[in-house]
Amino acid sequence: MTISIGDTIPNVKVMMATAAGPEQADTGDLLGQGKIALFSLPGAFTPTCSAKHLPGFIQKADEFKSKGVNKIICMSVNDAFVMQAWAENQGAGDKVAMLADGNGDFARALGLTMDGKGFGMGERAQRFSVVLEDGVVKHLNIEEPGAFDVSSAEHMLGQL
Secondary structure, three states: OOOOOOOEOOOOEEEEEOOOOOEEEEHHHHHOOOEEEEEEOOOOOOHHHHHHHHHHHHHOHHHHHHOOOOEEEEEEOOOHHHHHHHHHHHOOOOOOEEEEOOOOHHHHHHOOEEEOHHHOOOEEEOOEEEEEEOOEEEEEEEOOOOOOOOOOHHHHHHHO
């Protein structure tokens, strides 16, 4: 079942990519306090994700902060080492935190997986964005397959 507006974010163990290396985290703790802008994409270093999705949030991080967002978090079904290398490649710095859902457990708990086998990617998280307030879903934007619109930084800023 797909998570919906008004639902509480599920608590799943994930890894965070940090400059000091991978750090285990619980999504309930990570996403349960304050206003969080979480966005998900199919994979690090992939074309749309690298050219548009992540860069939009990095460029507009100050606008999110001015609208009361405590954290911006990028999630992908990749390992923490890949997410850290991608963060460094993209210049994410402290503007966007990188959540590595390496086994896809969090994406499955949200009910937001996609089949990327046709692209050699296996099961991945769908492209989506969500605004959370104290762990509760306030806005949920799920992209149609192959689309990039409602999960963009610009769209989310319009919801805040």
